Amino acid sequence: MKLLIPGPVTTHPSVRAALAQDFAPWDNEFRPIYAAVRARVLAIAGGVPGRHVALALQGCGHFITEAALRTFLPIGGKILIPTTGSYSDRMIRLATEAGRIAIPLPIDPARPADPGAIAAALAADPAISHVGIVYSETGSGVIHDALAIGRAAHAAGRRTIVDAVSAFGALPLDISAQPEIDAAVFTSNKCIEGVPGLGFAVCPTERLEASAGNAGSWSFDLADIYQHGVRSAPGTFRFTPPAQVLVAFATALDLFEAEGGQPARLARYTANMRALYDGVCALGLSPCLAPEHQGPIVVNIAAPDDPAWNLQAFVDALKARGFLISNFYNTVSPSFRVACIGAITPADMRQAVTAIGAALEQIGVQRRRAA
Numbered sequence: 585m586k587l588l589i590p591g592p593v594t595t596h597p598s599v600r601a602a603l604a605q606d607f608a609p610w611d612n613e614f615r616p617i618y619a620a621v622r623a624r625v626l627a628i629a630g631g632v633p634g635r636h637v638a639l640a641l642q643g644c645g646h647f648i649t650e651a652a653l654r655t656f657l658p659i660g661g662k663i664l665i666p667t668t669g670s671y672s673d674r675m676i677r678l679a680t681e682a683g684r685i686a687i688p689l690p691i692d693p694a695r696p697a698d699p700g701a702i703a704a705a706l707a708a709d710p711a712i713s714h715v716g717i718v719y720s721e722t723g724s725g726v727i728h729d730a731l732a733i734g735r736a737a738h739a740a741g742r743r744t745i746v747d748a749v750s751a752f753g754a755l756p757l758d759i760s761a762q763p764e765i766d767a768a769v770f771t772s773n774k775c776i777e778g779v780p781g782l783g784f785a786v787c788p789t790e791r792l793e794a795s796a797g798n799a800g801s802w803s804f805d806l807a808d809i810y811q812h813g814v815r816s817a818p819g820t821f822r823f824t825p826p827a828q829v830l831v832a833f834a835t836a837l838d839l840f841e842a843e844g845g846q847p848a849r850l851a852r853y854t855a856n857m858r859a860l861y862d863g864v865c866a867l868g869l870s871p872c873l874a875p876e877h878q879g880p881i882v883v884n885i886a887a888p889d890d891p892a893w894n895l896q897a898f899v900d901a902l903k904a905r906g907f908l909i910s911n912f913y914n915t916v917s918p919s920f921r922v923a924c925i926g927a928i929t930p931a932d933m934r935q936a937v938t939a940i941g942a943a944l945e946q947i948g949v950q951r952r953r954a955a
């Protein structure tokens with residue numbers, strides 16, 4: 585079965601095989617593996633040892649995003665969040681429930697956010713200290729220009745928190761060139777192609793040192809995680825980590841590096857996306873985004889305008905052919921989504937297109953265009 589969902593992704597068999605051994609997190613065999621993972625993640629993010637640091641937190645992407653918001657914004661602090669889609673909505677809720685003030689900036693979710701509109705919103709409210717950016721909006725499939733938005737924030741003397749969860753490893757990120765970034769966050773189970781269970785944040789050390797005591801949560805405090813790493817050996821987790829997940833992540837990093845790193849991964853995902861996008865167009869289906877705004881991570885395809893359309897029946901018919909996609913709607917008008925990330929190739933995508941055509945026939949859909 586190939587998972588064509590935006591995480592957890594299809595993993596390479598060697599990544600799954602790495603889960604087969606048990607580890608004690610404090611053991612001398614495990615600690616160097618974690619310390620090396622931190623150094624490798626830092627290098628992928630363009631971090632400079634001593635100036636930047638990579639931290640890990642047990643759990644999913646929401647946890648590491650919440651930790652970043654709590655650590656770098658004080659209670660009552662204001663963050664501007666362009667409404668890119670479902671993940672900006674989630675960032676708004678995480679900030680609000682943590683007692684921070686989220687200021688949504690309404691934007692057209694079908695195109696990249698305009699850095700000029702962000703600059704204007706920052707100029708209008710000097711109390712906003714941060715901009716929260718979803719680099720790759722998994723809800724829509726649009727890539728937002730995190731570099732240009734960061735420059736707009738930097739020019740206005742503000743800082744940023746970058747949700748790079750479905751971007752890191754596939755899209756370029758160089759924290760050394762973006763001094764306004766407080767945290768870029770991601771997880772083990774998306775574009776690095778590990779299994780779920782760990783979140784990561786790459787941050788400037790100076791900002792972590794200045795942010796002690798902000799979080800209002802011991803569990804979700806990146807400044808505390810940082811200090812723990814300084815006090816103890818660098819390969820030491822604060823609380824029990826998913827040790828097998830970390831070891832599998834190290835194997836995923838081996839594969840990532842062997843493939844040629846971020847540029848190679850972006851090239852493969854882009855080729856996956858093209859095979860899918862062109863393939864579904866040839867089937868008579870309508871992708872939700874114009875080709876020039878379609879990112880390489882996830883493609884939403886409008887639900888066919890046919891009374892026989894039924895998302896769960898379609899998902900089941902596709903699953904019977906070896907491909908699993910999400911069985912819920914992510915967009916305002918109904919669509920089904922297919923992710924292009926994970927240990928999959930353009931050849932897999934072409935087979936998925938054939939399977940999509942066959943599944944539509946099986947459930948009796950004749951009119952394939954959008955309503």
Ligand SMILES: *Cc1c(COP(=O)(O)O)cnc(C)c1O
Pocket residue numbers: 590591644645646647671718720721722747748749750771
């Ligand atoms: C997957 C994802 C997350 C985190 O989701 P979890 O289910 O908490 O792991 C956050 N942001 C984006 C853009 C994502 O794609």
